[in-house]
Every structure is written in structure tokens, then in C-alpha cells.
Amino acid sequence: MALLGKKQEFTYDTGDLKVPVSLGVIMDGNGRWATKRHLPRSAGHRAGAENLKELCRNCGRYGVKYLTVYAFSTENWSRPQDEVEKLMKLFVEFVDRYDPELKEEGVRMRFTGDIAALPEKVKEVIKIEEERSKDRQKMQLIIAFNYGGRREIVYSCQKIAEQIKAGTLEPSDITEQMISDNLYLPDVPDPELIIRPSGELRISNFLLWECAYSEFWISDVLWPDFGYEDLTQAFRDYALRDRRFGGLSKKDSKK
Ligand code: IPE
Ligand code: IPE
Ligand code: MG
Numbered sequence: 622m623a624l625l626g627k628k629q630e631f632t633y634d635t636g637d638l639k640v641p642v643s644l645g646v647i648m649d650g651n652g653r654w655a656t657k658r659h660l661p662r663s664a665g666h667r668a669g670a671e672n673l674k675e676l677c678r679n680c681g682r683y684g685v686k687y688l689t690v691y692a693f694s695t696e697n698w699s700r701p702q703d704e705v706e707k708l709m710k711l712f713v714e715f716v717d718r719y720d721p722e723l724k725e726e727g728v729r730m731r732f733t734g735d736i737a738a739l740p741e742k743v744k745e746v747i748k749i750e751e752e753r754s755k756d757r758q759k760m761q762l763i764i765a766f767n768y769g770g771r772r773e774i775v776y777s778c779q780k781i782a783e784q785i786k787a788g789t790l791e792p793s794d795i796t797e798q799m800i801s802d803n804l805y806l807p808d809v810p811d812p813e814l815i816i817r818p819s820g821e822l823r824i825s826n827f828l829l830w831e832c833a834y835s836e837f838w839i840s841d842v843l844w845p846d847f848g849y850e851d852l853t854q855a856f857r858d859y860a861l862r863d864r865r866f867g868g869l870s871k872k873d874s875k876k
Pocket of ligand 1: 648649650651652653654692693694697708819
């Protein structure tokens with residue numbers, strides 16, 4: 622795409638890096654990217670959608686198995702109606718138009734969020750895409766669309782409450798595992814790493830339950846400019862993180 626900077630070629634970085642099985646990316650900064658170029662915000666969203674293809678390709682080649690990207694939050698409805706409508710249209714276009722390329726890369730597409738509340742056309746493409754990509758094995762691209770972490774936890778609680786109502790479960794028997802098992806996509810592992818471009822130091826309601834022990838990697842690069850080198854740097858830094866999970870470092874626990 623002419624608007625984007627140079628494409629960065631994928632050459633497997635053999636240095637000290639660690640590739641997460643499950644990765645989350647908050648695709649933020651499209652508006653700022655467009656404003657910097659005196660373009661409408663919608664041009665930023667389009668450039669951001671193009672860049673998702675690039676991220677997918679690089680993650681697939683690095684061996685990421687689950688890539689969850691934040692594309693539209695339950696709070697994003699508060700934007701001007703025109704922007705929301707354009708985002709819905711772009712989503713439909715993206716899913717449809719990119720399918721052949723994702724197919725070539727062996728990418729299965731799934732969706733997470735309050736899908737039932739989305740416009741009919743959006744629900745339709747989601748259904749078609751989930752069905753046509755379901756046997757692809759290399760990587761899962763999970764698009765969080767009309768997604769809110771709090772709403773997802775409420776959804777899980779409501780499903781558990783049904784069992785209590787039916788008399789098959791006692792409230793005191795609810796476990797953390799049960800809440801995980803009743804989220805939108807219970808088979809997707811919690812992300813080990815969450816990347817947020819554009820510099821904001823917040824989670825913005827993304828994967829609240831799942832991020833309990835995720836590592837965070839923040840970059841000032843705006844999402845449409847986030848490329849192979851940024852991803853590689855995130856994986857290099859991730860390799861240096863000491864994930865203690867409340868315990869001790871491996872080196873300290875031997876003492
Ligand atoms: C992310 O980019 C896309 C969505 C939230 C839909 P933004 O539109 O939030 O871009 P900024 O943060 O205004 O630059
Ligand atoms: C988070 O970005 C949501 C997505 C990237 C889809 P926002 O731009 O909506 O987040 P805030 O408003 O900066 O928290
Ligand atoms: Mg933003």
C-alpha cells in the first residue's frame with residue numbers, strides 16, 4: 622500500500638528471542654498516524670488493517686499459534702457515528718478480501734467479543750469466515766471485535782449462574798478454572814505477551830481475565846508503522862523477562 626512505509630522482509634531472527642504461543646496485540650494509534658499525515662482518521666484505520674496482514678504473516682513464520690488482536694472495543698461505540706460505520710465496513714471488507722492470503726499462510730480466523738450485538742452484515746461475514754477457515758492449522762488469528770474484558774467476565778458468570786439456577790452447581794463450588802472455561806474462547810491459552818503500540822500505558826478493557834500474568838511490551842510506534850523489526854524486538858525483550866508468577870527466580874529457588 623502506497624501510504625505505508627517500506628515493507629520489512631521476514632528473515633527468521635536467530636538471536637536470543639522467545640516466541641510466545643499466545644500473543645495479544647492492541648492495535649492502537651491509527652488516528653494519530655492519519656492526523657500526522659493530514660489524512661482522515663479512516664485512512665489510518667485502513668492502513669492499520671493492511672498492517673494486520675503483515676503482523677499475521679510475521680507471527681505465522683515465527684511460530685506464534687494464537688494471535689489475538691484488539692480491533693474494536695465495547696467502548697469504541699462512543700466514537701462519532703461516521704467513524705463507527707466506517708470501522709464496521711472496513712471489518713467486513715478485511716475479512717472477505719484477505720481470506721485468500723490468510724489461507725495461503727494457513728491462518729484460521731476466529732472472533733471474540735459480544736458478537737450477537739453486532740450488525741447483521743458483520744455477523745454474516747463472521748459466520749462465513751469461521752466456517753471456511755476452520756481446518757487451517759498453522760495459526761489462529763482471533764479478532765477481538767465489540768470486545769470488552771468486563772463484558773466477557775459477565776458472560777462467563779451468566780453461564781455459570783445458569784448451572785446454579787438448574788441446581789447442578791453450588792455457588793461455593795465456583796472455581797477460577799470454571800470462569801476461564803466459560804469465557805468466549807476457552808480453548809485459547811492466556812496470552813504470555815501483550816504488545817501495545819502508540820505508547821498508552823493502559824489495558825483499555827482488553828483480555829482482563831486472561832492477562833493476569835501476561836508480560837507487557839509497549840512501543841511508541843503507531844500501529845500502522847509497527848513492523849517486523851518491532852515484533853522481533855518485542856520477542857527479544859520477552860526472552861529477558863523473569864516470569865516468576867509470584868514465586869522466585871529459577872536461580873534464587875536453587876539456593
Ligand atoms: C485504534 O486506533 C483503532 C480503534 C480503536 C478502532 P485509534 O483510532 O484509537 O487511534 P488513536 O488512538 O486515536 O491514534
Ligand atoms: C483500544 O484503543 C481499543 C482498540 C485498539 C480496538 P482505544 O483507542 O479505544 O483505547 P483508549 O481510548 O486509548 O483507552
Ligand atoms: Mg486509540
